[in-house]
Amino acid sequence: MSVINLSAKSKPLEELLKTSGNIIKIGIDLDGCAVDTNPMILYQANEMYYFDNNKKYSKYDKKIREGLGRPLRVDDIIRFRYDECTPLSKEEVDEIFKVFAEEKKFLSLNPMPYAVDIINRLQEFYDEYFMTARPGNVEEQTIGWFENSGIRNYENKLTFNGNKLEIAKTDNISKFIEDRAETALELAENNINVLLLNYPWNNDPKQELIQKINKHPKIERIYNSPMAYWPNIEEKLIK
Numbered sequence: 085m086s087v088i089n090l091s092a093k094s095k096p097l098e099e100l101l102k103t104s105g106n107i108i109k110i111g112i113d114l115d116g117c118a119v120d121t122n123p124m125i126l127y128q129a130n131e132m133y134y135f136d137n138n139k140k141y142s143k144y145d146k147k148i149r150e151g152l153g154r155p156l157r158v159d160d161i162i163r164f165r166y167d168e169c170t171p172l173s174k175e176e177v178d179e180i181f182k183v184f185a186e187e188k189k190f191l192s193l194n195p196m197p198y199a200v201d202i203i204n205r206l207q208e209f210y211d212e213y214f215m216t217a218r219p220g221n222v223e224e225q226t227i228g229w230f231e232n233s234g235i236r237n238y239e240n241k242l243t244f245n246g247n248k249l250e251i252a253k254t255d256n257i258s259k260f261i262e263d264r265a266e267t268a269l270e271l272a273e274n275n276i277n278v279l280l281l282n283y284p285w286n287n288d289p290k291q292e293l294i295q296k297i298n299k300h301p302k303i304e305r306i307y308n309s310p311m312a313y314w315p316n317i318e319e320k321l322i323k
């Protein structure tokens with residue numbers, strides 16, 4: 085005869101998670117997830133290739149005639165790669181990131197709205213790992229960003245330029261917050277639950293990859309409405 089413990093059953097998820105010894109490990113991507121990267125990269129792009137940010141034409145004003153005729157905006161970014169959705173060439177995009185790194189601008193990126201507080205609050209229930217495809221040459225700036233961010237317990241939990249799937253498997257990570265479609269699908273196909281922050285670059289239903297994502301039971305989209313992404317993530321994870 086089985087005895088159903090009604091009091092345990094009716095415990096809110098929040099309580100159960102607290103008693104589980106923080107064993108649920110979650111991976112958190114940086115750019116586009118914890119960090120609001122695009123606005124500053126685009127500011128840099130406009131400074132170098134479109135307008136300078138005092139609204140004067142830059143020395144690259146030829147690009148304006150060939151291109152959009154106006155500075156780039158966040159909503160122009162509908163593909164993961166800038167050279168696929170703006171008039172910028174791959175070389176120009178590389179140059180933008182090179183200058184961005186040289187001028188140590190990774191240090192002054194903004195966190196996504198509410199991300200810092202919620203990342204800290206989630207630590208009561210989850211063991212968090214931060215993972216980025218940023219190259220090793222910006223490691224110091226990225227650590228500096230964490231130091232100034234107010235995010236707690238990131239030390240020894242930050243990896244660069246590695247294969248997220250391999251790291252997730254090695255560290256037994258069972259959930260992942262990600263915005264890149266290819267990475268999300270790869271993680272999901274390996275049984276990792278993905279919270280996919282919904283962006284134009286991961287939501288073009290004409291692409292086969294996106295059709296697979298939209299059907300995958302391990303991938304759940306997180307929208308930036310009616311609340312922002314992070315309050316919606318928090319609600320999914322602890323409410």
Ligand SMILES: [Mg+2]
Nearest residue numbers: 113115116263
């Ligand atoms: Mg990302």
